[in-house]
Amino acid sequence: MADPRTHRLRLWTSALTVGAVLLAVLLVPPLVQLDEQAVDLSKKLLPPSWAHPFGTDDVGRDLLLRCVYGLRISLLVGLVAALVATVLGTAVGAAAGALGGWTDRTLMRLVDAFSSVPHLLLGIFVVALFRPGVWPVIASVAVTHWLSTARIVRSEVLSLRARPHIEAAVSGGASRRRVAVRHLLPAVLPQAGLAAVLMVPHAMWHESALSFLGLGLPSHQASLGNLVQSARSSLLAGDWWPTLFPGLFLILPTLAIAGLAGVWRDRLNPRRRSELML
Amino acid sequence: MLELHAITAGYEPRRPVFRGASLTVAPGEAVGLLGPSGCGKSTLARVAALLHRPDAGRLVLDGTEVTAWRHRAPRAWRTAVGVVFQQPRTAADPRLRLADLIAEPLRATGRKTEAADRVAELAPAVGLTPDLLTRRPHEVSDGQLQRACLARALSLSPRWLVCDEMTAMLDASTTAALVAAVETYRAETGAGLLAVGHDRVLLDRWCDRTVDWKDCLPAGTMA
Numbered sequence: 001m002a003d004p005r006t007h008r009l010r011l012w013t014s015a016l017t018v019g020a021v022l023l024a025v026l027l028v029p030p031l032v033q034l035d036e037q038a039v040d041l042s043k044k045l046l047p048p049s050w051a052h053p054f055g056t057d058d059v060g061r062d063l064l065l066r067c068v069y070g071l072r073i074s075l076l077v078g079l080v081a082a083l084v085a086t087v088l089g090t091a092v093g094a095a096a097g098a099l100g101g102w103t104d105r106t107l108m109r110l111v112d113a114f115s116s117v118p119h120l121l122l123g124i125f126v127v128a129l130f131r132p133g134v135w136p137v138i139a140s141v142a143v144t145h146w147l148s149t150a151r152i153v154r155s156e157v158l159s160l161r162a163r164p165h166i167e168a169a170v171s172g173g174a175s176r177r178r179v180a181v182r183h184l185l186p187a188v189l190p191q192a193g194l195a196a197v198l199m200v201p202h203a204m205w206h207e208s209a210l211s212f213l214g215l216g217l218p219s220h221q222a223s224l225g226n227l228v229q230s231a232r233s234s235l236l237a238g239d240w241w242p243t244l245f246p247g248l249f250l251i252l253p254t255l256a257i258a259g260l261a262g263v264w265r266d267r268l269n270p271r272r273r274s275e276l277m278l
Numbered sequence: 279m280l281e282l283h284a285i286t287a288g289y290e291p292r293r294p295v296f297r298g299a300s301l302t303v304a305p306g307e308a309v310g311l312l313g314p315s316g317c318g319k320s321t322l323a324r325v326a327a328l329l330h331r332p333d334a335g336r337l338v339l340d341g342t343e344v345t346a347w348r349h350r351a352p353r354a355w356r357t358a359v360g361v362v363f364q365q366p367r368t369a370a371d372p373r374l375r376l377a378d379l380i381a382e383p384l385r386a387t388g389r390k391t392e393a394a395d396r397v398a399e400l401a402p403a404v405g406l407t408p409d410l411l412t413r414r415p416h417e418v419s420d421g422q423l424q425r426a427c428l429a430r431a432l433s434l435s436p437r438w439l440v441c442d443e444m445t446a447m448l449d450a451s452t453t454a455a456l457v458a459a460v461e462t463y464r465a466e467t468g469a470g471l472l473a474v475g476h477d478r479v480l481l482d483r484w485c486d487r488t489v490d491w492k493d494c495l496p497a498g499t500m501a
Contacts (some may be wrong), residue, residue, distance in 0.1 A: 182386075271327070
């Protein structure tokens with residue numbers, strides 16, 4: 001049985017975390033006017049203190065500032081890549097499901113071909129084609145992440161097409177466009193939207209993985225993957241803060257976004273919404 | 279006339295569910311089609327409602343031979359036949375309130391302005407009270423939802439009604455109410471009816487004649 005209190009707790013915890021993250025990445029850089037790349041070797045590897053709440057890295061840069069800037073880049077990559085992948089996946093999946101026949105078979109074999117390559121490998125191939133930067137990373141994540149959305153949307157459209165309520169709409173004189181806009185898309189978009197929101201944290205992790213491997217953003221640019229990568233050597237020396245805080249900055253927002261996606265999923269389901277008395 | 283001549287239909291190439299089924303319904307006539315589960319009577323009903331293209335055979339609707347099915351069929355052909363399905367849960371868009379569900383064919387055919395009046399007229403005819411019209415499908419019973427589905431099928435005043443096991447999921451009183459609503463509509467408009475079902479007693483009482491599925495097939499064959 002659904003528990004409305006748990007639902008509300010999850011909503012508020014996730015919303016507050018996402019709100020705080022958004023405020024931090026949107027407001028801190030223009031307000032504090034500090035250079036996150038400013039090197040001060042006299043302050044290298046200082047542990048957390050009032051002056052530097054997250055400590056400093058191996059060249060004396062403030063880690064709190066670096067984490068905020070890194071999170072900003074990771075969120076940008078996550079949001080744009082998820083949006084591009086969702087639009088691409090929805091278009092391919094809807095076309096395959098709605099048109100059927102050869103179109104369906106050709107498009108889904110294309111999806112199978114992409115799926116047959118490990119997606120990190122495919123991602124590495126895409127970034128290797130370009131100079132390091134944000135857009136190649138976004139392209140790499142988008143190209144490797146539209147496949148699951150295409151499959152979800154196709155299977156939803158296929159299952160909906162055969163349902164009597166679509167047949168009733170056809171029998172009631174609805175045009176193809178009306179069936180698509182009034183009955184198929186509203187049923188599919190929540191699933192696609194949910195897939196997109198769930199893809200944001202995944203895309204952030206993917207960006208971090210590419211940067212950790214040295215294939216993502218240029219190493220001087222603050223991204224969460226770069227921060228964790230450059231802190232590996234200091235972790236072995238016993239300095240824990242350069243890896244812990246970027247790691248937390250990666251985990252907490254991604255959990256919060258996934259939590260909001262869960263709340264969204266509950267609200268989309270009319271039966272579940274009634275149970276929760278929303 | 280609604281004429282189905284030597285219809286062969288199925289869902290996989292070269293593996294039809296049945297071959298050569300024929301059935302005729304005269305204007306104003308109520309015909310019951312009786313047959314066991316899985317024999318293909320619902321598929322034949324879907325062919326008659328222009329929802330399934332047959333592999334072979336002819337469908338003649340009011341003297342015009344039907345050459346296109348589903349969206350390829352002109353809207354006037356499709357809306358000439360109202361359909362009520364067996365399971366109201368799957369036949370109703372879960373996002374629509376019952377009033378919108380009933381009005382959907384009117385809105386789909388550009389008659390939005392008539393929707394409110396037609397819903398107000400149809401709801402009492404099928405036994406739906408005004409408070410039910412604002413509810414969504416999961417908030418009403420199967421019987422109430424099937425009443426809304428019947429009202430939707432009647433909303434465009436079709437000349438033909440196809441009821442595919444319309445009452446199979448329902449209790450006796452709801453069955454009686456739905457059959458009465460169909461008969462009132464037919465008495466007012468002279469519409470023809472093809473009622474598909476398992477229940478010989480019900481079909482014998484409801485329809486002018488009841489046809490056994492095996493009598494629709496060519497002599498010596500039984501799918």
